[in-house]
Amino acid sequence: MTAGVVETVAALRERLDRSRGAGISIGLVPTMGALHAGHTALIERARRECGCVVVTIFVNPLQFDREDDLRRYPRTLEADLDTCRSLDVDVVFAPRDDEMYPSPPACTVRVDRLADHLCGRHRPGHFEGVATVVLKLLQIAQPQRAYFGEKDAQQTAIIRRVVRDFNVPVDIVEVPIVREPDGLAISSRNVHLSRGERRVAVSLYRVLCEVQRHIAAGRTDAAEVRRQAAACLPADDGLRLEYLELVDPGNMQPVERITGPVRVAGALWVGATRLIDNLLCKPPG
Amino acid sequence: MTAGVVETVAALRERLDRSRGAGISIGLVPTMGALHAGHTALIERARRECGCVVVTIFVNPLQFDREDDLRRYPRTLEADLDTCRSLDVDVVFAPRDDEMYPSPPACTVRVDRLADHLCGRHRPGHFEGVATVVLKLLQIAQPQRAYFGEKDAQQTAIIRRVVRDFNVPVDIVEVPIVREPDGLAISSRNVHLSRGERRVAVSLYRVLCEVQRHIAAGRTDAAEVRRQAAACLPADDGLRLEYLELVDPGNMQPVERITGPVRVAGALWVGATRLIDNLLCKPPG
Numbered sequence: 001m002t003a004g005v006v007e008t009v010a011a012l013r014e015r016l017d018r019s020r021g022a023g024i025s026i027g028l029v030p031t032m033g034a035l036h037a038g039h040t041a042l043i044e045r046a047r048r049e050c051g052c053v054v055v056t057i058f059v060n061p062l063q064f065d066r067e068d069d070l071r072r073y074p075r076t077l078e079a080d081l082d083t084c085r086s087l088d089v090d091v092v093f094a095p096r097d098d099e100m101y102p103s104p105p106a107c108t109v110r111v112d113r114l115a116d117h118l119c120g121r122h123r124p125g126h127f128e129g130v131a132t133v134v135l136k137l138l139q140i141a142q143p144q145r146a147y148f149g150e151k152d153a154q155q156t157a158i159i160r161r162v163v164r165d166f167n168v169p170v171d172i173v174e175v176p177i178v179r180e181p182d183g184l185a186i187s188s189r190n191v192h193l194s195r196g197e198r199r200v201a202v203s204l205y206r207v208l209c210e211v212q213r214h215i216a217a218g219r220t221d222a223a224e225v226r227r228q229a230a231a232c233l234p235a236d237d238g239l240r241l242e243y244l245e246l247v248d249p250g251n252m253q254p255v256e257r258i259t260g261p262v263r264v265a266g267a268l269w270v271g272a273t274r275l276i277d278n279l280l281c282k283p284p285g
Numbered sequence: 286m287t288a289g290v291v292e293t294v295a296a297l298r299e300r301l302d303r304s305r306g307a308g309i310s311i312g313l314v315p316t317m318g319a320l321h322a323g324h325t326a327l328i329e330r331a332r333r334e335c336g337c338v339v340v341t342i343f344v345n346p347l348q349f350d351r352e353d354d355l356r357r358y359p360r361t362l363e364a365d366l367d368t369c370r371s372l373d374v375d376v377v378f379a380p381r382d383d384e385m386y387p388s389p390p391a392c393t394v395r396v397d398r399l400a401d402h403l404c405g406r407h408r409p410g411h412f413e414g415v416a417t418v419v420l421k422l423l424q425i426a427q428p429q430r431a432y433f434g435e436k437d438a439q440q441t442a443i444i445r446r447v448v449r450d451f452n453v454p455v456d457i458v459e460v461p462i463v464r465e466p467d468g469l470a471i472s473s474r475n476v477h478l479s480r481g482e483r484r485v486a487v488s489l490y491r492v493l494c495e496v497q498r499h500i501a502a503g504r505t506d507a508a509e510v511r512r513q514a515a516a517c518l519p520a521d522d523g524l525r526l527e528y529l530e531l532v533d534p535g536n537m538q539p540v541e542r543i544t545g546p547v548r549v550a551g552a553l554w555v556g557a558t559r560l561i562d563n564l565l566c567k568p569p570g
Contacts, residue, residue, distance in 0.1 A: 107446050136450075165421075
């Protein structure tokens with residue numbers, strides 16, 4: 001119940017310097033707010049592992065490739081603060097846009113290869129915006145650990161690479177996807193779904209499970225597995241599969257033959273809402 | 286006389302964690318070795334201001350746009366270590382290429398605008414390589430202060446911007462240019478000059494002084510000042526002026542009318558050696 005809201009970089013640093021000076025480890029949970037059970041899992045994990053938990057709430061304009069998506073991204077600060085209090089978060093950092101970007105940045109993170117496929121291919125500049133804001137938050141908070149969700153698997157792979165390539169002294173912790181009872185991955189964007197859309201939205205998860213089943217059964221031709229699984233998508237005018245890809249879990253490059261663990265990832269448009277999901281798949285034996 | 290050479294990131298961090306734990310401030314002097322009086326000025330300044338001085342010696346392949354320049358860049362490690370010992374440096378970090386780049390980096394620093402002119406225009410990718418390695422060194426050493434030479438004014442402006450845009454918690458200290466008695470700026474590349482080349486190499490400084498004189502006299506048309514100053518360059522087949530520009534000292538953008546302090550910067554080829562230099566110029570009153 002101690003969650004204080006901090007709005008400036010200077011105030012956050014001052015607050016965290018005190019913890020650091022007292023030898024308390026810092027855990028960072030970067031979010032864009034609209035906190036849900038997925039975020040709760042991140043925060044609870046951080047709470048167990050760190051002496052001081054910092055949740056950041058910042059809808060980062062740099063990572064939105066579509067103006068309308070940025071505009072309609074859900075903003076629920078009061079409810080988020082209640083959630084943070086109930087989870088015993090120590091500090092909430094909720095800066096304004098001009099605190100994070102006093103002027104348009106001249107230096108940003110360039111991401112090669114890892115952003116070429118999946119969401120990176122369909123959202124130009126998205127992951128460079130993510131990598132840039134996460135690098136900034138890591139510099140501001142200087143945590144021992146930072147927590148990210150497996151749902152954004154490509155994002156987490158890219159952040160691991162930012163940390164490795166720039167030698168940032170932090171451990172990246174990846175927390176499993178939290179799902180609704182029917183399997184739909186929990187997402188801030190689910191609130192946009194109408195009742196009918198919500199019902200068919202689970203199709204994405206079902207397609208991924210179909211891929212997982214084929215691979216567990218020993219199928220090795222990635223293109224064929226994809227084709228057969230995608231055919232399970234119900235015929236519905238509101239559904240459009242943006243991508244369905246099988247990639248190497250480390251470097252996020254597409255695989256053709258399945259000879260080891262792969263990640264299957266998909267993006268599905270349900271009406272005007274874009275949902276993503278992924279599953280780790282293991283061949284038999 | 287305590288300078289120990291450290292070759293790995295892990296060993297450097299362990300060494301510096303001890304200093305940090307004891308409340309000792311860390312000063313970082315990043316160099317490519319071939320230490321000369323310019324570096325000495327950086328190290329002496331760091332020695333006065335910091336409890337623990339770290340000099341890094343790393344010829345960063347990522348910032349070389351020409352293979353032959355990388356190959357013939359002077360490497361004088363033993364002499365450099367003597368210099369560091371004589372200046373009471375605490376730690377020399379001299380990693381191998383594969384310690385800094387275990388694999389080709391997927392994430393690098395993208396630099397917009399600030400690298401569009403001067404050296405950035407003539408050395409594609411150079412400043413992104415510089416920004417990337419300096420960001421890495423700052424993450425590895427986590428110094429309170431880092432020292433750079435005014436001679437590489439565009440580099441220093443870009444590093445200031447890296448620090449600001451990514452919120453890196455470090456103070457950047459800029460140290461004035463050190464010159465030979467005739468005015469030639471001291472540079473690791475000066476060793477490549479033949480005796481005849483050395484004599485005419487000072488022409489670059491003389492051209493810059495000519496610009497400074499025109500501006501001090503109240504001239505405001507940047508193009509005209511440039512043209513007249515460049516005309517002072519001696520007719521010599523071995524000399525080629527790559528650029529001569531008047532820029533805003535903060536954002537490194539060219540100015541047309543001189544209404545406040547400007548930096549004049551030039552690059553001169555002397556035979557097969559490329560030299561750079563710059564001067565801050567102030568209009569009268």
